[in-house]
Amino acid sequence: MEAFLYGVSLQWKLDIRSRTLLTTCYIVPLLFFGVMGGIFTSVMPGAEQTLIQSMTVFGVTMGALIGLPPSLVEIYGSDIKKVYKANGVPLCLGLVLTTISALIHLFIMSILIYILAPLLFDAVIPRNPAAYFTSLVIFILVSLGMACMIGLGVKEQAKTPMFSILIFLPSTMLSGIMFPVEMLPEAFKIAGRIFPASWGYRMMIQGKFSLENLWPLLLMLAVSAAVCIVLLKKVSRR
Amino acid sequence: MKKRIQIHDLKKSYQDRVVLKGLDFCVYQGEVFALLGINGAGKTTTLECMEGLRDYDSGSVDIDGRIGIQLQSASLPEHIKAMEAVVLFSKWNHTKADQAMISALGIDAFADKQYYQLSTGQKRRLHLALALLSSPDIIFLDEPTAGLDVEGRAALHEQIRKLKAAGKTILLASHDMAEVESLCDRIAILSEGRIAFIGTAWELNERVGKHYDIVIRTEEGTQNYESDNIGETLLNLLAQYKEAGTVITDIQVNRGSLEQHFMKIAKGE
Numbered sequence: 001m002e003a004f005l006y007g008v009s010l011q012w013k014l015d016i017r018s019r020t021l022l023t024t025c026y027i028v029p030l031l032f033f034g035v036m037g038g039i040f041t042s043v044m045p046g047a048e049q050t051l052i053q054s055m056t057v058f059g060v061t062m063g064a065l066i067g068l069p070p071s072l073v074e075i076y077g078s079d080i081k082k083v084y085k086a087n088g089v090p091l092c093l094g095l096v097l098t099t100i101s102a103l104i105h106l107f108i109m110s111i112l113i114y115i116l117a118p119l120l121f122d123a124v125i126p127r128n129p130a131a132y133f134t135s136l137v138i139f140i141l142v143s144l145g146m147a148c149m150i151g152l153g154v155k156e157q158a159k160t161p162m163f164s165i166l167i168f169l170p171s172t173m174l175s176g177i178m179f180p181v182e183m184l185p186e187a188f189k190i191a192g193r194i195f196p197a198s199w200g201y202r203m204m205i206q207g208k209f210s211l212e213n214l215w216p217l218l219l220m221l222a223v224s225a226a227v228c229i230v231l232l233k234k235v236s237r238r
Numbered sequence: 239m240k241k242r243i244q245i246h247d248l249k250k251s252y253q254d255r256v257v258l259k260g261l262d263f264c265v266y267q268g269e270v271f272a273l274l275g276i277n278g279a280g281k282t283t284t285l286e287c288m289e290g291l292r293d294y295d296s297g298s299v300d301i302d303g304r305i306g307i308q309l310q311s312a313s314l315p316e317h318i319k320a321m322e323a324v325v326l327f328s329k330w331n332h333t334k335a336d337q338a339m340i341s342a343l344g345i346d347a348f349a350d351k352q353y354y355q356l357s358t359g360q361k362r363r364l365h366l367a368l369a370l371l372s373s374p375d376i377i378f379l380d381e382p383t384a385g386l387d388v389e390g391r392a393a394l395h396e397q398i399r400k401l402k403a404a405g406k407t408i409l410l411a412s413h414d415m416a417e418v419e420s421l422c423d424r425i426a427i428l429s430e431g432r433i434a435f436i437g438t439a440w441e442l443n444e445r446v447g448k449h450y451d452i453v454i455r456t457e458e459g460t461q462n463y464e465s466d467n468i469g470e471t472l473l474n475l476l477a478q479y480k481e482a483g484t485v486i487t488d489i490q491v492n493r494g495s496l497e498q499h500f501m502k503i504a505k506g507e
Contacts (some may be wrong), residue, residue: 003329010322017317017352079313085291087305087327087368 018232024067024104029059041121041164051123056110063106064143065168071098072151077237128148128207139200145224152231173196193199242266242407248297259431272418273411276285281411303375310380312365331372359390379410434503455474455488
């Protein structure tokens, strides 16, 4: 347990030293929040009602899908995995540590938005903070699950941004955070439902748990966990 | 003497390519044993099968003792500091890093440097330190001095001698014949998936080293001769020069180097 906790704290520090994660988990989401928060609340009446949720969904989706896969490719696409194996460290440790660390970073970024949005843009604080933060954690976990599939499935570091953006763009564009889903054509509405961002956003703005929004996220989490186990086995044989 | 490693009829193929065609050898307690071979001979595959990092097709590998592994191509997260890696791996192995070993390998000098900032030699030393953290009985070193400068090689050789003196069993794969000759008790040469030679460096010289090159310099010029019977050839040549009245200014007799012998065996000549 001591080794595991040291591993988590070390991974946290490594992520801070890594400019990629710092940029994708903090700098870009918070800059986006600073700019778009001002624009949304100026041009869209009522945007302050859902500003915290929409900016958080954007930041989490970006931090997870674009920030996490390079860290995983660094471990599993290189000789690091051999060093882990040779020194008796379980191969899943890299995946677990990077995921926990990313969860903490994304949660901190979300808290910053939660605190700053009402101060800067008069954003409305969610009615039920407990339900909101629980929904947030579930949404972060599902997004990280998707990111893990990219990180373990793609062998080359150069190809990860392409796969990440392929999921990131439709996730944010079709989730309803930029404009109401009702404005989208039916096909795009349906397509948007295969990404966690639309379900996470719905759950976070409802401020309560409903099975209708929760089960798709839990299903995605279960599928990504199963796929990651298969990919991890494949990677260990590679 | 106690056998620490026993390999019997070890076979390994990658798809259609047979890399190991049935290896048999053993390594004794306290021995420094070298695995030699040209590139692609199967040294790293053999080591990785022994280390448990690679599955083999058939045969048996018996390892008696705790192992430490320094890989040929190894890496760590680029932002991890040297000492953080030492602490992480020692915690994971439920051991405390041996400060004397850390100091002997000079890790203190770059303890706070991140992995990407380390030189090749510093990385090699760090990976050796990680391999030694669990106080292993058997240490696998895959080309430990590749890419090191003269000073780095000397420091690493010194460390290997200390480990041998401490009774550790060391199996190393190398290309460097001088290194092998000065460090190792026995050598196995891999050629085309089989062991083509196993024995001491002296035995290797004896087996293929009966051939001599002779260079005789006189005031008239230089003459080269070859011989498989050095005593008789030299006596005959000296008699011939004396009879002709030629004054000899220099004589050189060269026995083939260990490297030449290794190449002959490795190439199946």
